[in-house]
Amino acid sequence: FFRKKTLGTIYIYIYIYIYKVYISNLYIWLYVCMYMTCHHMRACVCVTAEYHAPTSPPTPGKEQEVAPVRRSSDGKLRGRKRANDPVPPLDSDIERVFIWDLDETIIIFHSLLTGTFSTRFGKDSGKAVSLGLWMEEMIFNLADSRLFFNDLEECDQVHIDDVASDDNGQDLSTYNFGTDGFQSPAGGGTLCLASGVHGGVDWMRKLAFRYRRVKEIYNTYKNNVGGLLGSPKREEWLQLRREMEVLTDLWLTQALKALALINSRPNCVNVMVTTTQLIPALSKVLLYGLGGAFPIENIYSATKTGKESCFERVTQRFGRRAVYVVVGDGVEEETVAKKKNMPFWRVTCRADLEALSHALELDYL
Amino acid sequence: MSMLPTFGFTQEQVACVCEVLQQGGNIERLGRFLWSLPACEHLHKNESVLKAKAVVAFHRGNFRELYKILESHQFSPHNHPKLQQLWLKAHYVEAEKLRGRPLGAVGKYRVRRKFPLPRSIWDGEETSYCFKEKSRSVLREWYTHNPYPSPREKRELAEATGLTTTQVSNWFKNRRQRDRAAEAKERENNENSNTNSHNPLTSSMNGNKTILGSSDDDKTPSGTPDHTSSSPALLLTSNSGLQSLHGLAPPPGPSAIPVPSADSVHHHHSLHDTILNPMSSNLVDLGS
Numbered sequence: 097f098f099r100k101k102t103l104g105t106i107y108i109y110i111y112i113y114i115y116k117v118y119i120s121n122l123y124i125w126l127y128v129c130m131y132m133t134c135h136h137m138r139a140c141v142c143v144t145a146e147y148h149a150p151t152s153p154p155t156p157g158k159e160q161e162v163a164p165v166r167r168s169s170d171g172k173l174r175g176r177k178r179a180n181d182p183v184p185p186l187d188s189d190i191e192r193v194f195i196w197d198l199d200e201t202i203i204i205f206h207s208l209l210t211g212t213f214s215t216r217f218g219k220d221s222g223k224a225v226s227l228g229l230w231m232e233e234m235i236f237n238l239a240d241s242r243l244f245f246n247d248l249e250e251c252d253q254v255h256i257d258d259v260a261s262d263d264n265g266q267d268l269s270t271y272n273f274g275t276d277g278f279q280s281p282a283g284g285g286t287l288c289l290a291s292g293v294h295g296g297v298d299w300m301r302k303l304a305f306r307y308r309r310v311k312e313i314y315n316t317y318k319n320n321v322g323g324l325l326g327s328p329k330r331e332e333w334l335q336l337r338r339e340m341e342v343l344t345d346l347w348l349t350q351a352l353k354a355l356a357l358i359n360s361r362p363n364c365v366n367v368m369v370t371t372t373q374l375i376p377a378l379s380k381v382l383l384y385g386l387g388g389a390f391p392i393e394n395i396y397s398a399t400k401t402g403k404e405s406c407f408e409r410v411t412q413r414f415g416r417r418a419v420y421v422v423v424g425d426g427v428e429e430e431t432v433a434k435k436k437n438m439p440f441w442r443v444t445c446r447a448d449l450e451a452l453s454h455a456l457e458l459d460y461l
Numbered sequence: 462m463s464m465l466p467t468f469g470f471t472q473e474q475v476a477c478v479c480e481v482l483q484q485g486g487n488i489e490r491l492g493r494f495l496w497s498l499p500a501c502e503h504l505h506k507n508e509s510v511l512k513a514k515a516v517v518a519f520h521r522g523n524f525r526e527l528y529k530i531l532e533s534h535q536f537s538p539h540n541h542p543k544l545q546q547l548w549l550k551a552h553y554v555e556a557e558k559l560r561g562r563p564l565g566a567v568g569k570y571r572v573r574r575k576f577p578l579p580r581s582i583w584d585g586e587e588t589s590y591c592f593k594e595k596s597r598s599v600l601r602e603w604y605t606h607n608p609y610p611s612p613r614e615k616r617e618l619a620e621a622t623g624l625t626t627t628q629v630s631n632w633f634k635n636r637r638q639r640d641r642a643a644e645a646k647e648r649e650n651n652e653n654s655n656t657n658s659h660n661p662l663t664s665s666m667n668g669n670k671t672i673l674g675s676s677d678d679d680k681t682p683s684g685t686p687d688h689t690s691s692s693p694a695l696l697l698t699s700n701s702g703l704q705s706l707h708g709l710a711p712p713p714g715p716s717a718i719p720v721p722s723a724d725s726v727h728h729h730h731s732l733h734d735t736i737l738n739p740m741s742s743n744l745v746d747l748g749s
Contacts, residue, residue: 191485419485421477439480442473451474460478460494 187188188415191363192461195410197424198370198377202351202442203343203384205231205436217445219343227343230336231383234329239379240314244306247278251303252373252400254409256311256392262297263304268312278302311392314378318387333383348384350449355389357456365414367394367430369406372400405431411436421461423452469499476509483513488520512540513545531580546581552576568648592632596622600632608637 199206207213208228214221239245253259278299317324325333341348358364368390370377374397381387381395396406412422422433423441433440441452455461470478475498480492491513498504507510511534531548549572556572557564564572585723590597599622603610610618610633612626619626 181631192481374701419481421481439477439484441477448474452469455474459490461481 104264120304125209133135134204154286180245185362187413188354189363190365190414190418191359192361192365192427193410193414193418193420194358194364194399195407195422195424195429195438196366197369197426197429198354198368198372198380200425201423202348202355203380204340204347204384205380208343213344217345218361223343227336227340231340234333234336235376235379238325238383239376243375243379244273245375245379247273247306247376248303249373252375252397253307254374254397254406256307256374256378256395256398259300259304259307262300264301265308268305268309273306273309276302276305278306306448310375310378311371314382314387316393318382321382321385321387322452324382345446347446347449350446350453352389354449354456355386359389365394366390367396367398367410369403369410370400371398371403371428373397403428407432407436407438472504472507474505476507479509479513483516492521494518506534508534508536508540512536512544515544519551522554524555527551531582534582535581538584541582541584545578547574548578548582549573592622592624592628598623600629602635604633604636606635608640616709627704 127318138230159308196202204213205228207216208224209232211221211225213225215221235300236245313324319335322330330380354367366389368377368381372380374395377394377395377397381390396409398406407420407422411418414420420436420438421441422429423443424430424433430440430442432438443449452461478494479491482488482494494686495510495513495517498510511530515527515530518524524671527547528551531544538545540715549569552572552575553564553569556568560568569646600618605617607614610629615626615629615633617623622629624632
């Protein structure tokens with residue numbers, strides 16, 4: 097009788113032991129799983145088409161897919177991975193923030209249409225205008241067809257995550273945006289007021305879905321715009337890009353060089369604050385091949401609130417410790433920069449971008 | 462990188478780099494950057510560049526250089542605070558080195574008095590007041606009309622300036638006190654300068670003659686004690702006019718002395734009397 101009992105308890109002990117081992121194994125397995133997925137994703141990022149990272153230190157500075165998840169959960173995933181992985185810097189670790197203007201600083205677009213570019217740099221104005229028009233068509237085509245610009249034109253946001261709080265996180269892979277009733281008057285589509293008052297919870301959710309889908313598209317295709325456009329548009333686009341680079345003396349290439357240098361440093365980031373509306377801005381970014389240089393969370397549109405308020409948001413995000421450098425061509429960003437005591441790098445010609453790259457290379461900035 | 466050494470950055474770009482590196486606290490890199498700049502005079506007169514040089518000099522402990530830079534060029538007001546801090550900190554550090562231990566508040570005050578901020582980084586406005594300039598000007602305005610406000614007026618003033626009535630009362634009380642003291646001092650100064658206006662004339666005449674010979678007893682300037690040991694302290698407390706006369710070392714002349722000092726006694730303040738009377742009595746004693 098005694099023997100049975102002790103035997104029973106022994107068995108119980110053994111079971112408990114095995115159970116514990118099993119659980120800890122499970123834990124390790126989960127850990128490894130996550131490690132593998134993140135590593136895999138990181139490997140994907142390194143292969144870029146448009147955006148060429150320079151020979152960078154072992155730690156790839158850009159962690160596109162992973163970074164947003166990390167940052168938003170702010171430490172939950174970090175904790176586990178600290179042992180093995182070089183962790184991407186938190187926003188508060190950043191030491192230099194380069195705030196870029198988009199139009200006429202990184203890309204040449206509007207001045208092609210108005211003729212100022214061709215006058216200033218002595219280029220064939222007819223060619224400039226035709227390229228400008230062609231690009232404009234592509235931009236708005238993409239914005240309308242894939243980025244819901246028709247729906248979202250009246251409900252412009254400053255930042256892609258601004259309406260995320262109305263999202264319920266449901267799976268969108270089978271969601272039909274065309275028939276969800278967003279546009280109909282009954283859906284409250286016209287109730288998007290500047291003051292921020294919107295119509296209905298339901299409508300807000302649909303709005304959030306759209307922005308989420310835009311984000312997904314951006315992240316999927318930012319290094320593969322051709323895939324987004326599909327043939328034959330893809331070939332057209334490549335040709336347009338080539339011709340533009342020739343006309344602008346490789347302006348964009350120069351800008352990309354500077355952007356890449358900044359991104360290669362773990363303690364520096366690129367942020368964009370543009371006076372274009374958000375959706376067309378994203379379209380421009382994709383079409384000009386800048387998707388690899390700017391994570392979508394780093395793009396702000398100043399149409400609604402003005403540049404000063406956007407700059408303020410950026411400083412709130414990265415903190416007082418960081419040094420902010422404003423790169424632009426216009427009076428507005430210069431004035432705001434002076435006001436906020438941020439050094440301003442003026443870009444009026446390609447040589448200014450070259451000088452910027454140089455200063456970065458020589459470690460002066 | 463073999464391309465160009467300093468690559469002809471524009472002045473604006475140089476200023477931008479200086480600003481960035483300063484804000485980031487990267488003084489080493491800043492020093493390296495400044496060193497690499499071409500020796501263009503116009504560039505080196507740029508305010509951002511000078512500011513950067515000052516910061517680098519401070520960090521390297523090169524205080525002579527720092528003072529030179531801060532005094533050499535008129536800086537624009539928005540840079541003043543930072544540069545003033547550099548100036549003061551540098552002087553504090555030097556004083557501490559001399560003293561051998563850290564400086565307290567009084568020590569720092571003395572350093573500030575000894576090395577006043579140069580006007581190139583300071584607009585001359587005293588910044589060490591407790592009350593805001595606005596409040597102070599309101600109070601000052603009121604004081605000129607009426608130095609004795611009634612309790613109700615004090616209350617009104619307190620509201621207008623954002624201070625408490627006690628603060629307003631104290632301000633007026635102190636102001637009256639200081640005005641009175643200043644007035645007394647003012648009068649003393651005036652009277653001193655009166656005697657000086659007589660004395661310098663006679664002393665200038667004598668200056669020519671005492672060189673030639675020491676026999677000119679009659680022309681001894683008035684009120685001048687001829688020997689210093691008995692009343693050096695008194696001499697020093699009286700004004701500079703008398704001191705300069707003393708330097709002429711007139712020959713002992715018992716005859717000439719008493720009368721002029723009696724004269725001066727009549728004209729002067731009682732404070733002065735107490736100085737001159739003992740002096741004249743000493744001299745009279747000598748004479749006899």
